Amino acid sequence: MTMTTADVGTDDGVMSPRADQPKRRKFTAEFKAAILAEYDAADRGERGAILRREGLYSSHIIEWRKAAAAGAQAGLAGPPRDRRDKEMQALRARAEKAEAELARTKAALDLVGKAHALLETLSESAEQPPRSRR
Incomplete structure (x- = not known):
């Protein structure tokens, strides 16, 4: 078995596969709302700079808008x-x-x-x- 530096494990010496692999980022609702507001308020030329600064993609904005619209409509209807x-x-x-x-x-x-x-x-x-x- 060939091991790479990504296979090196934890502090206790136990080997775990891909221990150093990047973790998936999780965004809070407040962060998403703030970025959406800033993105929508920005001029077209400034939007790319916002995405680069935060390390985001335009697909994040699209998905967050869809989620916000769905949440707003669900909020209007209210739960039974x-x-x-x-x-x-x-x-x-x-x-x-x-x-x-x-x-x-x-x-x-x-x-x-x-x-x-x-x-x-x-x-x-x-x-x-x-x-x-x-």
């Missing part, structure tokens, strides 16, 4: 307060799903009805004998 609120929310979702399915079914029936009428018209015209031109 009790069992009845949860049940009402579930019933509303079920009713919306049923209404959407009903609309699809009505559209399909309308289409089938039009196809039937067209086939009936074609069938009637095929049954009539051709007229002679005399």
